[in-house]
Amino acid sequence: QVQLVESGGGLAQAGGSLRLSCAASGMTFGNAAMAWFRQFPGKEREYVATINWSGGITYYADSVKGRFAISRDNAKNTAYLQMDSLKPEDTAVYYCAAAMRPARLITSPRTADYWGQGTQVTVSS
Numbered sequence: 001q002v003q004l005v006e007s008g009g010g011l012a013q014a015g016g017s018l019r020l021s022c023a024a025s026g027m028t029f030g031n032a033a034m035a036w037f038r039q040f041p042g043k044e045r046e047y048v049a050t051i052n053w054s055g056g057i058t059y060y061a062d063s064v065k066g067r068f069a070i071s072r073d074n075a076k077n078t079a080y081l082q083m084d085s086l087k088p089e090d091t092a093v094y095y096c097a098a099a100m101r102p103a104r105l106i107t108s109p110r111t112a113d114y115w116g117q118g119t120q121v122t123v124s125s
């Protein structure tokens with residue numbers, strides 16, 4: 001079965017950096033659009049960034065544009081989210097998502113076919 005396993009979350013100071021990883025198995029990773037979402041307590045999951053199957057197209061939520069970077073390594077079946085200039089308001093549980101073709105990108109939770117279990121990111125001021 002398909003598994004998405006996130007890692008790399010933890011505690012960071014404001015202005016610091018973290019790098020999240022999402023390791024995929026049980027799927028043809030090169031055929032999947034990937035994305036990162038985050039969820040604040042009591043709120044719905046919100047889109048952060050997405051990348052197409054080749055890595056040639058990326059989009060970001062306005063709140064993270066210029067600070068976060070999504071990437072992928074199809075040889076390693078892994079997607080990444082590099083988070084720089086972190087702010088306390090970035091504190092959330094971060095989820096990896098995958099959508100198989102014909103999906104090109106994922107900007108809504110409804111588009112995702114698979115989800116990871118989530119990893120906590122906490123940014124202290």
